[in-house]
Amino acid sequence: MVLKVMSANQAIAEAVKLANPNVIPVYPITPQTTISEYLAKFVADGDISAEYIRVESEHSAISAALGASGTGVRVFTATSSQGLALMHEIIFAAAGLRAPIVMADANRALSAPLSIWNDQQDSISERDSGWMQVYAENGQEALDSILIAYRVSEDHSVLLPSMVCIDGFILTHTVDPVDVPGKGDVDKFLPPYKPDHAYLDPKRPMSIGTFTDPNYYMEARHDMELALVGAKDVIAKANAEFAEIFGRTYDFIEKYRSDDADTIIVAMGSICSTIKDVVDEHRDNGEKVGLVRVRVFRPFPTKEIYEAIKGASNIGVLDKNISFSVGGVLHNEINAKMDVKANGFIVGLGGRDIKPTHISEIIEKTKNTTKTTQWIGLNKEEL
């Protein structure tokens, strides 16, 4: 194994190179831009034979991706924040047309106020689209998640697109050691995409994306629900085979010192690395603190999260998003779907630093259960 030092953006581009898509329509946007640049270089250098489409907007990027996927080939695109918001219309269409597109989203705050820094509001706002969503913690997981995403999305029982989310700047622009797998192993894990539900063949013409009257729409949406729920089995199987071939194990959630914990923090993405350090500190002081990191956010791993947190008396859920007047989305989904009383905390919006002291503050605050969502890290003079 050769470890190379690279950013999560480069790790994603390396994964795309290995997955070898036929069409890559992308539009650059901070902090995703270097993904588009690496891929443009791969194509220009002849490292991959993909058609690289320089589109004029993100709406066009995802439209071209959907059109290309409809011809029956593997497609990749990437975006962030305002770009994802501009894609919104076609995001829903891609899921409804069951196009197994894989997209990387460099998580960034949504305007206004305009911000290029990290939070997860952009992808969380697309949660009802029917896309699968994975939140990576580091560059290695970003790379691996792209490969697993293709495998799951293209499974004939799933056929739904996937979004691999990486925290803007925190992952996209910092480097860590990444093992880039060999092409042979990747080909073993990821067979070529051979669709039979939607493809372009003049001998067997079909219409994709037609108008449906009320006799059909509801069944089509119900099929999507069944496919997304059923994707859990496919993800579990893909994770197991991935571990067998590459030696790295992924699950719907990651449990960190949480098995006997009285206090459990639940969070998604890169912040979990900080939380792990804070958990270690508290463990050193004899406090039974643990972390449950939610990796797969859609399909929502209700059972897995519940099994991991039900034994704890204090639960704190961190959200880098806000559904105004309701609270953090992950927090509300956990309380809605599970027999627990978790406390909700809004952190790190628009790139606000989340310090270890903030995590300790949250651990302390979970001791008093309250239905009020608490914002951590606000400037006190602003209150």
Added chain:
Amino acid sequence: MVSIGAAVKEPGSTRKNKTGSWRTFKPILDKETCIKCENCIMFCPEGCINKDYDIDYDYCKGCGICAEECPVKAIKMERE
């Protein structure tokens, strides 16, 4: 049964959508009064009247253009 992604793999599926159900007023053509001028056939935006002056109620949306264009008032619009 809807196909995956609602892809349409057999031609002619548009005909399964019986747009006649949208109709509020139904054109009734009196063949005794009709002078076979073909006005209604040519003006019908849905092509729902044939050369025998039979109206295809599966797809007639009841727009009433035929009744409006009939020079001898042979078509009456009746509430469904």
